[in-house]
Amino acid sequence: MSVLVIAEHDNAEIRAATLNTVTAAQQLGDDIHVLVAGADCAAAANVACQISGVTKVHVADAPEYAHDLVENIAPLIQQLAGDFSHVLAPASTYGKNILPRAAALLDVQQISDITEIQSADTFVRPIYAGNAMATVQSTDAIKLITVRTTAFEAAAETGGSATLEEVAATGDTGLSQFVGQELTRSERPELTTAGIIISGGRGMQSSENFAMLERIADKLGAAVGASRAAVDAGYVPNDYQVGQTGKVVAPDLYIAVGISGAIQHLAGMKDSKVIVAINKDEEAPIFQVADFGWAADLFKAIPEFEAALDDAA
Amino acid sequence: MKVLVPVKRVIDANIKVRVKADQSGVELNNVKMAMNPFCEIAVEEAIRMKEAGSVEEIIVVAAGPEKSQETLRTGLAMGADRGVLITSDTPLEPLSVAKLLKAVVEKEGTELVLMGKQAIDGDNNQTGQMLSALLGWSLGTFVSTIECNDGGYKVVREVDGGLESVQLTKPSVITVDLRLNEPRYASLPNIMKAKKKQIDYYTPDDLGVDVTPRVHVLKVVEPPPREAGIMVQSAAELVDKLKNEAKVI
Numbered sequence: 001m002s003v004l005v006i007a008e009h010d011n012a013e014i015r016a017a018t019l020n021t022v023t024a025a026q027q028l029g030d031d032i033h034v035l036v037a038g039a040d041c042a043a044a045a046n047v048a049c050q051i052s053g054v055t056k057v058h059v060a061d062a063p064e065y066a067h068d069l070v071e072n073i074a075p076l077i078q079q080l081a082g083d084f085s086h087v088l089a090p091a092s093t094y095g096k097n098i099l100p101r102a103a104a105l106l107d108v109q110q111i112s113d114i115t116e117i118q119s120a121d122t123f124v125r126p127i128y129a130g131n132a133m134a135t136v137q138s139t140d141a142i143k144l145i146t147v148r149t150t151a152f153e154a155a156a157e158t159g160g161s162a163t164l165e166e167v168a169a170t171g172d173t174g175l176s177q178f179v180g181q182e183l184t185r186s187e188r189p190e191l192t193t194a195g196i197i198i199s200g201g202r203g204m205q206s207s208e209n210f211a212m213l214e215r216i217a218d219k220l221g222a223a224v225g226a227s228r229a230a231v232d233a234g235y236v237p238n239d240y241q242v243g244q245t246g247k248v249v250a251p252d253l254y255i256a257v258g259i260s261g262a263i264q265h266l267a268g269m270k271d272s273k274v275i276v277a278i279n280k281d282e283e284a285p286i287f288q289v290a291d292f293g294w295a296a297d298l299f300k301a302i303p304e305f306e307a308a309l310d311d312a313a
Numbered sequence: 314m315k316v317l318v319p320v321k322r323v324i325d326a327n328i329k330v331r332v333k334a335d336q337s338g339v340e341l342n343n344v345k346m347a348m349n350p351f352c353e354i355a356v357e358e359a360i361r362m363k364e365a366g367s368v369e370e371i372i373v374v375a376a377g378p379e380k381s382q383e384t385l386r387t388g389l390a391m392g393a394d395r396g397v398l399i400t401s402d403t404p405l406e407p408l409s410v411a412k413l414l415k416a417v418v419e420k421e422g423t424e425l426v427l428m429g430k431q432a433i434d435g436d437n438n439q440t441g442q443m444l445s446a447l448l449g450w451s452l453g454t455f456v457s458t459i460e461c462n463d464g465g466y467k468v469v470r471e472v473d474g475g476l477e478s479v480q481l482t483k484p485s486v487i488t489v490d491l492r493l494n495e496p497r498y499a500s501l502p503n504i505m506k507a508k509k510k511q512i513d514y515y516t517p518d519d520l521g522v523d524v525t526p527r528v529h530v531l532k533v534v535e536p537p538p539r540e541a542g543i544m545v546q547s548a549a550e551l552v553d554k555l556k557n558e559a560k561v562i
């Protein structure tokens with residue numbers, strides 16, 4: 001069976017989520033193709049050829065594929081999909097935006113956010129914020145699937161030697177135009193790939209106080225995340241949000257500070273290997289999922305934690 | 314201009330769901346139901362557009378069991394003008410819902426659909442994208458700001474890397490994110506008034522849509538529980554556990 005993976009990239013580099021998606025694809029077949037749709041994306045296509053396990057890279061290089069405009073990319077996926085048993089994309093905002101539009105063009109019921117592949121047509125996916133796991137079987141001829149990247153290891157970035165094939169562009173629908181973007185710049189690791197994450201909630205009280213978490217993040221090489229309440233209050237940008245409707249993360253270590261542990265937040269982090277919770281309320285639900293809980297005022301605890309890290313270094 | 318707002322009836326976001334013993338799904342009997350929170354945000358935005366004069370009529374539409382009427386009434390009490398209920402006892406998949414919504418869009422001649430980015434029961438995050446494809450309209454997903462202008466809508470999207478602005482050409486499907494607005498509560502007089510607002514009923518057959526499921530749910534189980542952890546009393550103890558026991562720092 002041939003499987004098509006829709007690559008997420010910035011025209012130069014392939015984004016990490018693509019690598020996890022390739023691993024999921026490898027559980028479905030051994031002929032793994034990758035689509036790189038972009039503008040001046042030859043560099044990204046070449047990087048994709050190196051990914052271990054990839055047999056062919058389709059590159060659609062045209063101005064209409066700049067900025068990931070969904071109305072232009074969905075017809076391209078529709079055009080290619082017929083040759084594949086499965087079409088996979090990461091369950092990132094990129095994949096969630098694009099794949100359902102392609103699925104409807106193909107008259108396919110997409111399967112979102114799979115965490116396990118049981119067979120070519122049977123998959124496991126979380127529902128109700130991860131409070132239940134559904135095993136579902138698709139009867140569609142082609143399966144369109146988004147993949148929860150934390151549930152699959154990343155494929156090796158090198159070791160592959162895929163062939164490169166150019167595909168004809170499908171044209172500009174003119175339905176939307178990119179205006180601009182405000183990306184959060186950070187020297188720290190990305191939330192979805194970080195090995196350690198320290199997240200703050202409403203208990204942080206202000207944007208300035210997040211600096212306390214940032215200092216610890218820098219000591220540990222960690223990413224900084226947040227609860228919805230902290231984002232809504234404007235302490236940190238939207239892309240920090242971890243949860244059911246934000247990012248799903250599963251680092252080796254997740255440190256929740258001043259976060260109560262609402263189900264919607266747990267949905268995004270409860271598969272972390274080790275969870276630490278620091279909260280002044282002993283009854284906070286976050287302690288029910290924490291491996292190590294510390295009932296303390298964070299304004300006292302965080303400076304002490306920072307000092308203890310220095311002592312142990 | 315008429316705007317269509319699809320609203321879904323789901324288990325209230327504050328309720329902890331329970332998986333049924335026979336693994337056929339989650340328990341819905343005697344469980345508090347509510348309008349999907351993202352749909353509330355879409356209704357609120359439509360009302361604000363109407364208050365600003367860019368929308369004349371707001372039609373809320375729900376597909377599902379008869380009881381979805383309650384969800385429509387909630388939208389009508391918030392300020393929507395009319396309701397459409399598509400009754401179906403077959404569980405509806407996003408593709409089926411999108412096909413039903415397309416039929417309603419065509420019947421009503423709406424030029425804008427505002428809807429939630431995600432229903433918090435199935436967590437599919439698909440229906441708006443699918444509807445936009447079936448209609449051949451522009452699409453803005455995960456939107457936290459909408460500005461009406463001559464060409465259509467300038468929207469700000471919440472993406473993994475931050476924020477992105479896109480100009481959508483009318484007509485459009487827009488799926489809304491949490492930070493677009495804060496939905497209002499319906500006042501008691503408005504709840505009373507909503508009881509008299511019109512709701513039109515259809516079945517999938519009336520709309521010529523085949524809603525046979527493509528995906529079968531084989532079983533639904535609880536996720537594996539996390540083992541209980543321990544409480545620490547000091548920073549030194551925490552660092553020691555992380556370093557020497559869990560070996561994660």
Ligand SMILES: Cc1cc2nc3c(=O)[nH]c(=O)nc-3n(C[C@H](O)[C@H](O)[C@H](O)COP(=O)(O)OP(=O)(O)OC[C@H]3O[C@@H](n4cnc5c(N)ncnc54)[C@H](O)[C@@H]3O)c2cc1C
Nearest residue numbers: 201202203227228229243244245246258259260265280298
């Ligand atoms: C549709 C929907 C989607 C949602 N999606 C998400 C999502 O993706 N992600 C998400 O996180 N939430 C989401 N939520 C929101 C979620 O329900 C909670 O409201 C939110 O997670 C609460 O954030 P919090 O824990 O920071 O705030 P709170 O619940 O207010 O908790 C603050 C905590 O800080 C503690 N605290 C306060 N001061 C101190 C101090 N000095 N020292 C130590 N501890 C202190 C308090 O004891 C409390 O436990 C969603 C909700 C809905 C309805």
Ligand SMILES: Nc1ncnc2c1ncn2[C@@H]1O[C@H](COP(=O)(O)O)[C@@H](O)[C@H]1O
Nearest residue numbers: 319320376428429431432437438439440
């Ligand atoms: N049965 C339904 N009735 C009305 N609207 C729906 C229904 N299912 C989904 N929607 C709409 O589609 C959005 C996204 O849902 P989903 O794709 O299921 O996550 C919801 O917020 C609703 O606006």
